[in-house]
Amino acid sequence: MAVKMDEAAKRRVRAGRLLMKGKKPAEVARAVGAPRQTVYRWLGVLQEKGIDGLREMSKGGRPSRMRAEQLEELRQALLAGPVACGYGTDLWTLKRVRLLIEKRFRLRYSEVHVWRLLGAMGFSSQKPEKRAIERDEQAVAHWKKRTWPRLKKKPRREGRVIVFIDESGLSERPTRVRTWASKGQTPVIQFHFNWKQWSMIAGVSFTNAYFRLHEGAIRSAQIVAFLKALVKQIGRRLLIIWDGLKAHRSRLVRDYVDSLAGRIELAFLPPYAPELNPVEYLWAWLKRHALANYCPDSIADLAITARGKLKSAQRRTSLIAAFWKQAELF
Incomplete structure (x- = not known):
């Protein structure tokens, strides 16, 4: 048989x-x-x-000593997070999971076995996203579900161009990312360790990107100058969407916008939700890809190279579309 x-x-x-x-x-x-x-x-x-x-032959290894209901209990504990399980930080390590299993189920596993167990349960080692404690998730969900669909109708109804705006900075200290090197020989990047930096302000529409670089910090005057340049270059009424930065709400900015008699309308993102702004992904591309591991000889060289990279981004409509897609606004 x-x-x-x-x-x-x-x-x-x-x-x-x-x-x-x-x-x-x-x-x-x-x-x-x-x-x-x-x-x-x-x-x-x-x-x-x-x-x-x-x-x-057998499938190898010892049969699992954890029953199905114990595995489910472990899964729920992992999903609840390390803090809920008594740890001070929100970080699961193999050691912590091993100790959790030992404490709850009186079973001792090696960390290698814990790694295999986590993989079999559908878990993987991942880099967590940073998110502010002050963030209001309901406000973010409402903006995405209600506010943004309403704002998107303005271009058709009022003939406006939607432009998201954000600011960032660059220093001579490079953004380090992984690179290939000979085994056992960690690559070294030598750079000027100082606090000199360039500030950047950029706007992203559905089809274009606009930017300016400034020495030092960007204040209300620089923001007004950027808005003036946008009005002149685009030549249409604008809907500016940005965060609640103090400079964005300053009297100087409000007075300038009011003087245009409706040519610019302002809308604000919910607090602590930078991922909704496509410009954030422009900055990420610039720092982690275009300028990754880049060590300029001087702060002037940094500005020249950054300006060149941003100009190349302006010509790549597929890249601009990717920023909108990453912000999940399409």
Whole structure:
């Protein structure tokens, strides 16, 4: 009587037959969805015991000592977060999860086994996003669901161009990102460690990007100058959307906008929600991609290079569209 194979056995047999056809372990691993090390182990069994050895071997490792209800309890604890489980910071590490399992279920696992367990449960190691405690999630949701759809109608109804505006800064200290290097030889970036910086102000419409660089901080006067340049360059009525920065609400800015008799209308993003502004993604592209690991010889060289990169962004409509997509405003 034929023995009914489980899914794991079927996968091992399939892998064995592919190996017998001359396929390489790496190819077989991709074909059957198994780790390459596991396929090498199966190859050893195949060479020693044949295809029947693969069919009969156990799936390897100790059977899980955690019951289904315990795994679900662990999942809920992980989703609740480390702080809810008594830790001082919101960071899950393998050590913390191991200690949590030991404390709750009286089971001792190695951190390697915890890593495998987390992977089997659908968890992965990820870099968390930063989010202000003061942020009002309901206000953010209301802006995305109610306010933004209403604002989008203004271009058709009033002939306005929507422009999101934001400010940022650049210094001679580089934005460091990963790069390839010889194993065991950590690359070194030498830079001028000082506090000199350029300030930037930029606007992003559906199809264009606009920017200016300034030495020192950007204040109300620089913001008004940028708005004047936008009015002149675009030549149409504008809907400016930006955050609640004090300078954006200053009397100088309000007086200038009032003097235009409706050519500029202002709207504000909810507090602590920079991800809603497409300009944030322009800054991210500039610092983490266009200027990544860049070490200028002087602050003047930094301004020249940054200006050149921003001009190249202006010519790339697909890049501008990507900023809007990342802000989830399309």
